[in-house]
Every structure is written in structure tokens, then in C-alpha cells.
Amino acid sequence: MIIKKWATGLALVTAASLTLTACGRDAGGDTANAPSAPAAAIDDSPAKGEITVWAMGGEGDQLPKIGEAFQQANPEAKVTVTGVPWDDAPTKISTAIASGQTPDITLLNPDALATFVAAKGFAPVPAGLIDESGFDANAIAATKIDGTSYAVPLYVDTRTLFYRKDLAEKAGVSAPKSWDELNTFGAALKKAGAKDGLLLATGEAGFTHQVLLPYVWQAGGALTNADQTEFTLNTPQVIEGLAKYQSLVKDGVSSQTGTYEPWGSVEERLARGEIGSVVNGSWLIGPLKELLGDEFDQKIGIATVPAGPGGGVSWLSGGQLAVFADAKNPDGAWKFIRFISTPEQAAHFSELTADLPAVTAAWGVAGLDKDPAVAVFNDQLKSTATPPVIPTWAQLSSIIDGYGERLARGTVTPQDAAAGLQKDMSAVGLK
Amino acid sequence: MTIRNTRHSRWYLYIPLLIGLGLTVLPFVWMVSGAFKPQSEILSGEFTLLPENGTLRNFADLFTRVDFGSYFVNSVLVAVAVVLGNLIFCSMLGYALSKIEFPGRRALFAVVMTMLMVPTVVTFVPLFVLVTRMGLANTYGALILPFLATPLGVFIMRQFIREIPDSLIEAARLDGAGEFRIFFTIIIPLSGPALATLAILQFLSSWNEFLWPLVAAQTEDMYTLPVGIALISAGANTVNYGLLLAGATVIVLPILVLFLFLQRYFIQGISTTGLK
Incomplete structure (x- = not known):
């Protein structure tokens, strides 16, 4: 974030x-x-x-x-x-x-x-x-x-899953450990009263990729090969990750137009119960404790992100x-x-x-x-x-942002998105 | 009777005018009221015009948590210097470009016009390199010098001074007045409205300038108001909206005062030129 x-x-x-x-x-x-010249050692x-x-x-x-x-x-x-x-x-x-x-x-x-x-x-x-x-x-x-x-x-x-513990208890679900449980968990929170089961940032320039990419990693996908010489986006794993992200909107767990804006409002909305759960960073803890006081422990649950086939990988x-x-x-x-x-x-x-x-x-x-x-x-x-450390990242991430929004809106299939990402990102390059 | 009739038939014009006024003023009202709201109320998602639990904490934070005074002084110093520089240099150049015949006048004016069309982003980095090479980084010089004369100001002044009758200037010349005398006793007094416009425009742009002072000021004691407020109100993961709005309110006040003050001259200037 x-x-x-x-x-x-x-x-x-x-x-x-x-x-x-x-x-x-x-x-x-x-x-x-x-x-990359070897720098002289610093003495004591x-x-x-x-x-x-x-x-x-x-x-x-x-x-x-x-x-x-x-x-x-x-x-x-x-x-x-x-x-x-x-x-x-x-x-x-x-x-x-x-x-x-x-x-x-x-x-x-x-x-x-x-x-x-x-x-x-x-x-x-x-x-x-x-x-x-x-x-x-x-x-x-x-x-x-x-x-x-x-x-x-x-x-x-890094980001973990913040959720409304009280809503989850009301709905009879516990923190999702795996991808399979995530959608039902979100849907249950929504039924229990939250407007968004899981808040996804879908159309935020400069930020959507930070929400989308972990699903790719959780599916076992990677942006590039090990030596960072070429992109590896048109793979079954990446497609699976993109499909997972899209499924959250398709299943009605997340809103098509979810947003973290205005900046700093996520904790307010979570405290109000408007959001059932969100993947976010440790900076949420302080404000949430301030907003909820003694109720923090009974209302807020924090869990590691649900694991896909490639593990429970989160953004760093x-x-x-x-x-x-x-x-x-x-x-x-x-x-x-x-x-x-x-x-x-x-x-x-x-x-x-x-x-x-x-x-x-x-x-x-x-x-x-x-x-x-x-x-x-x-x-x-x-x-x-982490994303690759390359000078073109600002451009590349905005391409991912764009596909993230189209996936959420359902105007592109995960297969086409993966092919499009591979093509568009290769055109920008890794250097 | 006729007066009553026109008045009568015009009352409905106030409806769209009032709607327009409301739409223009509403964000300002919301800004001012937001400055008195606690963070939770601003983010509550409901639109409320007046704060429910009004607080002065934002203003208290603004004035105590940071060196607000020095940001304010820096902003005033820079804006006043920039306005004065523009009033003097732009009107001088405007006079020369419109009333004095010299070789290369047209070319010089073309240069001014070209500069008007160059986006500031393009010159941003070269300008900073230039300023640091002159040893001015992190000084008032860096904040003021590059803006002492602006192409827009020269253009405004030239266009206005062009309309002053040549006969006035020729009469003064026949009476033995030199160029400086003509400039200060004839051109400047007759350029009131243009100078007022220029003053408002330059004050606004200098007062609101963000990127340049952010880059040119290398230590916090040289920050201006917009930079200082961005520094304290926005963290990496949160924005203190109350503090931001309180800061915005304080930033807007001098502009309002300046405009109210200059508006009189503005209208006066226009009405006297109309009578001639």
C-alpha cells in the first residue's frame, strides 16, 4: 500500500x-x-x-x-x-x-x-x-x-488478512487457510452484513498491481524467469492466479469498483463493518486499536493470507x-x-x-x-x-493495474489477460 | 417604472446564478468545515456540511507540531518578492516591447511568446541544475530568482501598455522627459488594472507553487507552506485529512484577503479606463 x-x-x-x-x-x-565497482570497506x-x-x-x-x-x-x-x-x-x-x-x-x-x-x-x-x-x-x-x-x-x-471476527463468528466461519475457503468466507461475511466480503482495489492506478500480483504468486506463477531475462506471464499458473482474482468479483465477494480511497479510510470502514475483510499492512493495527478500543480483540482477526497452490505468498x-x-x-x-x-x-x-x-x-x-x-x-x-528490481517497473506496474481493472470488470478473460500482459510488458522490457 | 420592470423581469436570473455560486463555494465551505472535523467524521462517508463534534485539534496540531511559522514566513517572503519583481520587470519589458523602437524588438517578443508555450516540466530539471551551479541551492535566491520575471507577465503588460496612446508619450518626450521618467510617471500610473491583475496572478502561482520549493529547498527551514503541509499531513499509509484541510484553509486566507483588497483597485481601474 x-x-x-x-x-x-x-x-x-x-x-x-x-x-x-x-x-x-x-x-x-x-x-x-x-x-558495481567494489566499494571500499568502511572502518570502525x-x-x-x-x-x-x-x-x-x-x-x-x-x-x-x-x-x-x-x-x-x-x-x-x-x-x-x-x-x-x-x-x-x-x-x-x-x-x-x-x-x-x-x-x-x-x-x-x-x-x-x-x-x-x-x-x-x-x-x-x-x-x-x-x-x-x-x-x-x-x-x-x-x-x-x-x-x-x-x-x-x-x-x-507485508500484508495479512484483516477480518471482522464478530461477523465471521456470526456467520459460523473461521479465517480461511486456503483459496477454496476464501470465497465462501468472503460470501459469509457479506451475508453477515458487510458490504464487501473482501475489499479488492480494482481500479487504482499505482496500486491495483499490489493487490493482484500476490494471487499470481499464490498460484505458483512468476513475473519473470529466474535470471530476469524474460517475462513468464503467459503460463497456466499466472492464468490461474488472475482467474482467482477475477473469481472474487464474479462470486460477488468483492465489489467491482472496490477502492482503498480515500487513503486511510480502510481502517474506518473495517471498524464500521462496511468491509468484512481486507488484505493490508501492519499500519492498520494502531488506528484500529484507537478506533475500536477494548473491542479490538473481539472484533478484529488477523491471519496470514490464504494459500493457493503456490503457497500463501504476500506482497513485500x-x-x-x-x-x-x-x-x-x-x-x-x-x-x-x-x-x-x-x-x-x-x-x-x-x-x-x-x-x-x-x-x-x-x-x-x-x-x-x-x-x-x-x-x-x-x-x-x-x-x-517482491516485484523485480528494474528501472521499468513504474511502467510495467501500470500495465498490470490496467489489466487488474479489466479483470474485475469482466471485460477480459484470465487467458487473454495473461497473453496481453506478456505482450505489453515484453514491449516495455526488463531494462 | 421602466426600472421596476427590468428588475421585475430579471429576478429569475438569480436562480442559475445562485446555483452556480453554490457549486463554486460548496467545496470551500466543506474545506473549512472539514478543518474543524475529527478524522473519523471526515471519513465517515456521509456528507455533512457542519462538523458534528467540532474540534480545534487540527489547528492546534498545525501550529504546534511543526515549524508552521517559518513555512508561513518563507511563503510570504517568496510571494512578495516574486510579485514585486514581476510588477517591476514585466512592466519595464512590456513598455520596451510595445513603445520603444529598437532592432530585434519583434524577435525578442517572439522569444517571450515561445517561452510562454514551453511547459514548466521541460525546464524543471535544467533550471534546478542551473540554480545549483550558481550555488543557490537551498537559499531564498533559488526560490525567488527564477520567477522574478515571467513570460505571461511580460505578455499581459505589453498588451496593456500598447493601448496607451502614443501621443501621451510623445508629448512627454517633447517636454524633455527621459524614458525612466515616462515609464514611472505616465506608464505605471496608467497601468493600474494590468498591474493588479499581474499581482494577483503571480501571488497565486507563487503562493500555491509546490514542486519547485519541494525540490529547491533542501532543508525543512526553507520549506514553504504547501510543502510543509504535505509533509505533515500525508504519511506513507495514512493521510491526516483534518490537518490537511486546516492547512488548506490557512493557505487560502491570505489569497482571499489579497483579492478583496485588490478587487477595489481592479474595479476602479477598469471604470476609469472606461471613462476616457
């Missing part, structure tokens, strides 16, 4: 920044940070100088507190965090890269990484900076382009920290990123923001495994997938 406007924002600025990158940045920066001496960070939203509000802790450990360093509005951050980052006038670090959405790396905006992660095995494996995979890592995961965002996104190629203080920047990636600091940051830490060891430190609601997310993280 995170930052849906990023796709459109990126598409607008990419062209401009790509063409200008060559003349916009001075030659020194280009040669010093040739892509204290960081020095000012470290400037761009961070968005609630993360931007809380990051200064980690900065203070960093300054205590590194008295000669100073961390300056500038808050950036989430929706428009891609424009700001792209323009900064194009002009060479960048801060040291930025927070970003994994979807956007490849675009900025293609514009030679980010420096590769120095060898040995972090222990990758301590992170969520898919979150690490989402930082790599052609085998080189360009960012360090800060938090992860999150936040990453990247260091700009033109950073003035790359040494300090990497040291700060290493600092926030320690389990203690990652746990502290998670407590401040309610984000799920990408550092696996931080879960125990933050006590997240003890909260039953959050523990479901921990389970779900064992089964996730």
Missing part, C-alpha cells in the same frame, strides 16, 4: 533525469562511483562531520532520535534529518540526482531503487558493511541490481536507506546506516515508528514476537515475494 503515487511520480521524472544525468553531475563523481573509527538524511512521513519524524543516539557514540558527527513528503519524494530525489546536489542518505521505496540506480544516483553498499543473513532475505533481494546491493533495508511491509515492500553517489560524507553515511541496522537501534526505531524491522534479530529485542497481532506478520514474512 505504501506510497502509491510513487509509480506515477517516477514515470514523470525518469526521462528528464536520465537524459540530464550525464551533464548534470561533475565528472569526478562519475568516475569515483562507477556502477568514529564517524565525523555532518550527515544529511532525507526521510519521509513518520520515519522522518522519528529518525532524529536515532541520530541523537548516533551522535552520542560518535561525538564528532552530526545527523541532520530533513522531512520530505512521501508522495512527492521521487521528484525531489530524481532532481537532486540529476543536479548532483544531494544529501548523503535517503529513505526510499524499493520499487524506485532501480530507477535511481539507472540514473547513477546511488553508491553500492561497501563490502562487509552489514551481515545480510541478519535481514529478511526478500528485503535484501530487493536491494540488489545485477548482484550489487545499492541500499540497506530499514523496515519491511518496505523502506530502504541508500547513500547518494554524490554524497559529501559517504563514510559517515554508511556508518550511520550500519548503526541503525544493529538489532538494538533497529528495535528502538521500530518502537518509535511501529514499523516492522527488516533486521530479523530486532524483532525479539523490540518484543514484537509477543504481540499476537504483530506475530501474524512475523509468520507472513516467511512467505513473501
Whole structure:
């Protein structure tokens, strides 16, 4: 769900920044940070100088507190965090890269990484900076382009099934474990009074693909082959996934025109009982507890997403920290990123923001495994997938959005949609 | 009798006018009332004009949670500088392009017209590169300089000044007035309505500008109001609509005041030109 406007924002600025990158940045920066050149290791001496960070939203509000802790450990360093509005951050980052006038670090959405790396905006992660095995494996995979890592995961965002427990009890159904149970579950919730059995976002540019793709993965389908050289969309598995998505509308479980808009209204509608269930992220927990108070436990159930033939795979996104190629203080920047990636600091940051830490060891430190609601997310993280990290993703995802809407409206069959996706996405390409 | 008749026969015209007025004003009313609503009420899905559980929390958040004062000061500084720059430079250029004969005048005007047709997105990144090369990134200079003179402003002023009779200027010249004297004592006083229009247009565009200050301001203390409000009201997964609407209300107020203030000059200017 995170930052849906990023796709459109990126598409607008990419062209401009790509063409200008060559003349916009001075030659020194280009040669010093040739892509995928092995970066020098970062030593253990204290960081020095000012470290400037761009961070968005609630993360931007809380990051200064980690900065203070960093300054205590590194008295000669100073961390300056500038808050950036989430929706428009891609424009700001792209323009900064194009002009060479960048801060040291930025927070970003994994979807956007490849675009900025293609514009030679980010420096590769120095060898040995972090222990990758301590992170969520898919979150690490989402930082790599052609085998080189360009960012360090800060938090992860995956989606689970939120449902109205009271309505389910009234209807005599329990949380669906498999695809077969999902449609009957949704239909039962609808009978028990919900307007939407399961809320599907059907026609939302920049977002529908995040709802549709997990069904493809759950069917055992994949967007590309293992080496990411070609699309593999016209396969029986993808067709099965698309058919599952379409069946939710066909069976009347989900509305043809379901929407998550206005942004932030999903929790309100779930609390009101207008929505019977929805697949959404952990950020829903806080607002729901606030809205429902003591009734939260009896009204809201959270479960891992129902499994299809390919398992109960859910969408994985999150936040990453990247260091700009033109950073003035790359040494300090990497040291700060290493600092926030320690389990203690990652746990502290998670407590401040309610984000799920990408550092696996931080879960125990933050006590997240003890909260039953959050523990479901921990389970779900064992089964996730991410879209390919490629610069064309903004265009590709909008193609998927379009087919998602047509599937929901019933104007295309899953077979034709799979063939169409293969053709249209191949025309855009993977590079 | 005739007056009464016209009045009588025209009352029905007010019906479509009132409907039009209602449609135009309604979103503003909803914005202002939304600024006083708690989040749950805004998202309740029901359309209510007045808040049921009115709250001042949105405004309190707006003024306390962030450095609202500095956003406001930045916005005012930038808008005032941009308006003044446009009034001075656009009218000067407009005068030169319409009343002074010099080689390349037509070509220069063609350049202005061409610039009018170039979408701002196209020049966005090059402009930022230029500004940073000049060492102006994250300064008021970056926020103000690129907009001190605008093609639209030059066009408006040129078209207006063209209509001022040449004989006035020639008479002044015969009396020994130089170009600056003519400009300041004849052209400027006669250009009231055009200057008022230009002031309103430029203030609006500078006050509402979002993308440029977002990119040009590198630290929060240089943010303007629209950027600051986007920063605090929209998170990754939620939008604080009450805060957003409270911010929008505060942003709109100065524009309303400016318009009410300039409207008098606007109408005055038009009526005096009509009498000539």
C-alpha cells in the first residue's frame, strides 16, 4: 500500500533525469562511483562531520532520535534529518540526482531503487558493511541490481488478512487457510452484513498491481524467469492466479469498483463493518486499536493470507536507506546506516515508528514476537515475494493495474489477460 | 417604472446564478468545515456540511507540531518578492516591447511568446541544475530568482501598455522627459488594472507553487507552506485529512484577503479606463 503515487511520480521524472544525468553531475563523481565497482570497506573509527538524511512521513519524524543516539557514540558527527513528503519524494530525489546536489542518505521505496540506480544516483553498499543473513532475505533481494546491493533495508511491509471476527463468528466461519475457503468466507461475511466480503482495489492506478500480483504468486506463477531475462506471464499458473482474482468479483465477494480511497479510510470502514475483510499492512493495527478500543480483540482477526497452490505468498515492500553517489560524507553515511541496522537501534526505531524491522534479530529485542497481532506478520514474512528490481517497473506496474481493472470488470478473460500482459510488458522490457 | 420592470423581469436570473455560486463555494465551505472535523467524521462517508463534534485539534496540531511559522514566513517572503519583481520587470519589458523602437524588438517578443508555450516540466530539471551551479541551492535566491520575471507577465503588460496612446508619450518626450521618467510617471500610473491583475496572478502561482520549493529547498527551514503541509499531513499509509484541510484553509486566507483588497483597485481601474 505504501506510497502509491510513487509509480506515477517516477514515470514523470525518469526521462528528464536520465537524459540530464550525464551533464548534470561533475565528472569526478562519475568516475569515483562507477556502477558495481567494489566499494571500499568502511572502518570502525568514529564517524565525523555532518550527515544529511532525507526521510519521509513518520520515519522522518522519528529518525532524529536515532541520530541523537548516533551522535552520542560518535561525538564528532552530526545527523541532520530533513522531512520530505512521501508522495512527492521521487521528484525531489530524481532532481537532486540529476543536479548532483544531494544529501548523503535517503529513505526510499524499493520499487524506485532501480530507477535511481539507472540514473547513477546511488553508491553500492561497501563490502562487509552489514551481515545480510541478519535481514529478511526478500528485503535484501530487493536491494540488489545485477548482484550489487545499492541500499540497506530499514523496515519491511507485508500484508495479512484483516477480518471482522464478530461477523465471521456470526456467520459460523473461521479465517480461511486456503483459496477454496476464501470465497465462501468472503460470501459469509457479506451475508453477515458487510458490504464487501473482501475489499479488492480494482481500479487504482499505482496500486491495483499490489493487490493482484500476490494471487499470481499464490498460484505458483512468476513475473519473470529466474535470471530476469524474460517475462513468464503467459503460463497456466499466472492464468490461474488472475482467474482467482477475477473469481472474487464474479462470486460477488468483492465489489467491482472496490477502492482503498480515500487513503486511510480502510481502517474506518473495517471498524464500521462496511468491509468484512481486507488484505493490508501492519499500519492498520494502531488506528484500529484507537478506533475500536477494548473491542479490538473481539472484533478484529488477523491471519496470514490464504494459500493457493503456490503457497500463501504476500506482497513485500518496505523502506530502504541508500547513500547518494554524490554524497559529501559517504563514510559517515554508511556508518550511520550500519548503526541503525544493529538489532538494538533497529528495535528502538521500530518502537518509535511501529514499523516492522527488516533486521530479523530486532524483532525479539523490540518484543514484537509477543504481540499476537504483530506475530501474524512475523509468520507472513516467511512467505513473501517482491516485484523485480528494474528501472521499468513504474511502467510495467501500470500495465498490470490496467489489466487488474479489466479483470474485475469482466471485460477480459484470465487467458487473454495473461497473453496481453506478456505482450505489453515484453514491449516495455526488463531494462 | 421602466426600472421596476427590468428588475421585475430579471429576478429569475438569480436562480442559475445562485446555483452556480453554490457549486463554486460548496467545496470551500466543506474545506473549512472539514478543518474543524475529527478524522473519523471526515471519513465517515456521509456528507455533512457542519462538523458534528467540532474540534480545534487540527489547528492546534498545525501550529504546534511543526515549524508552521517559518513555512508561513518563507511563503510570504517568496510571494512578495516574486510579485514585486514581476510588477517591476514585466512592466519595464512590456513598455520596451510595445513603445520603444529598437532592432530585434519583434524577435525578442517572439522569444517571450515561445517561452510562454514551453511547459514548466521541460525546464524543471535544467533550471534546478542551473540554480545549483550558481550555488543557490537551498537559499531564498533559488526560490525567488527564477520567477522574478515571467513570460505571461511580460505578455499581459505589453498588451496593456500598447493601448496607451502614443501621443501621451510623445508629448512627454517633447517636454524633455527621459524614458525612466515616462515609464514611472505616465506608464505605471496608467497601468493600474494590468498591474493588479499581474499581482494577483503571480501571488497565486507563487503562493500555491509546490514542486519547485519541494525540490529547491533542501532543508525543512526553507520549506514553504504547501510543502510543509504535505509533509505533515500525508504519511506513507495514512493521510491526516483534518490537518490537511486546516492547512488548506490557512493557505487560502491570505489569497482571499489579497483579492478583496485588490478587487477595489481592479474595479476602479477598469471604470476609469472606461471613462476616457
